[in-house]
Amino acid sequence: MNAIECHRLTRQFDQLVAVADLDLSIPASTIFGFLGPNGAGKTTTVRMLCALIAPSRGQARVAGFDVQTRAAAVRAVTGILTETPGLYDTLSAQENLLFFARLYGLSAAQAAERAAYYLRLFELWDRRNDPVGSFSKGMRQKLAIARALLHDPSVVFLDEPTSGLDPAAARSVRDLIKTLRAGGRTIFLTTHNLAEADELCDLIGVFRTRLISLDTPANLRARLFGNSVRVVLAGPAEPFIPMVRRLPFVVDVTAGERELLVRLPNPDQHNPELVRTLVAAGADICYLEPFTPSLETIYLELMQDTVTPAA
Numbered sequence: 001m002n003a004i005e006c007h008r009l010t011r012q013f014d015q016l017v018a019v020a021d022l023d024l025s026i027p028a029s030t031i032f033g034f035l036g037p038n039g040a041g042k043t044t045t046v047r048m049l050c051a052l053i054a055p056s057r058g059q060a061r062v063a064g065f066d067v068q069t070r071a072a073a074v075r076a077v078t079g080i081l082t083e084t085p086g087l088y089d090t091l092s093a094q095e096n097l098l099f100f101a102r103l104y105g106l107s108a109a110q111a112a113e114r115a116a117y118y119l120r121l122f123e124l125w126d127r128r129n130d131p132v133g134s135f136s137k138g139m140r141q142k143l144a145i146a147r148a149l150l151h152d153p154s155v156v157f158l159d160e161p162t163s164g165l166d167p168a169a170a171r172s173v174r175d176l177i178k179t180l181r182a183g184g185r186t187i188f189l190t191t192h193n194l195a196e197a198d199e200l201c202d203l204i205g206v207f208r209t210r211l212i213s214l215d216t217p218a219n220l221r222a223r224l225f226g227n228s229v230r231v232v233l234a235g236p237a238e239p240f241i242p243m244v245r246r247l248p249f250v251v252d253v254t255a256g257e258r259e260l261l262v263r264l265p266n267p268d269q270h271n272p273e274l275v276r277t278l279v280a281a282g283a284d285i286c287y288l289e290p291f292t293p294s295l296e297t298i299y300l301e302l303m304q305d306t307v308t309p310a311a
């Protein structure tokens with residue numbers, strides 16, 4: 001069973017279509033990265049999947065439960081970290097967790113046990129009696145994630161979980177996300193941090209009102225860039241474009257100031273001739289390397305051809 005399954009999921013706010021015909025299948029124990037520009041409809045999607053707002057059309061099932069007909073069950077199996085987690089500043093860390101655990105319907109004993117478990121896991125145990133108002137941003141974020149996990153949800157929605165955290169705190173949150181997956185949970189990660197998505201995600205959805213692409217990071221790279229090599233030259237690269245383009249095996253070539261990015265089907269077979277051709281034409285080659293585009297490069301490439309949908 002897929003942890004998340006959507007079919008033509010759509011949400012409209014008056015005339016504005018925020019999410020259009022979203023089809024999505026996310027297996028359990030997956031970290032899914034949901035990428036898209038501001039206003040793309042990511043939060044609206046998450047709110048529908050957590051049964052917080054109703055779809056205008058289409059269906060979605062989370063952990064097997066329909067978000068419209070089984071909204072209470074969906075809320076019981078989902079945990080959500082929003083951009084503005086409402087923690088109570090005047091309550092201590094432990095009091096906050098105990099309060100929310102009781103809201104989730106846990107018994108007093110269960111609440112105490114879970115709160116203690118997460119306070120220890122997030123290294124907040126020593127500060128458990130301090131008011132949350134005195135916490136740093138990283139400590140608050142960890143507490144907010146703990147709050148989202150108290151009722152042991154199988155699907156966890158995290159909106160920008162490491163935003164504003166220092167590198168060490170961000171690392172511990174990323175490690176925690178991997179631990180959650182190892183424990184069989186499905187993580188739906190909304191982020192603008194593409195390096196983070198690249199590191200964590202098994203599956204990436206690029207979204208702007210509609211789903212533009214859904215694939216593993218490796219497949220996205222291969223699909224958009226295939227086998228590419230980067231040739232770094234001592235001087236300007238532009239003059240060499242025409243002759244490289246004429247080589248029969250070259251699929252595509254682009255130039256930076258001092259580098260050529262050449263897409264070809266088989267680098268092992270074709271690189272020697274590429275190098276011979278460039279040297280014969282007078283190019284001073286500093287080095288040549290396989291080109292592995294960053295997720296940021298891929299994302300920008302995918303976004304390039306999409307236009308902002310009309311309101």
Ligand SMILES: Nc1ncnc2c1ncn2[C@@H]1O[C@H](COP(=O)(O)OP(=O)(O)OP(=O)(O)O)[C@@H](O)[C@H]1O
Nearest residue numbers: 013016017018036037038039040041042043044045
């Ligand atoms: N309750 C609402 N009423 C009217 N319009 C809304 C409502 N919620 C969201 N929208 C609109 O829907 C569109 C998508 O918003 P949404 O918050 O889902 O985007 P997002 O991808 O989460 O953006 P960001 O990355 O900036 O958080 C926006 O144009 C927004 O103004």
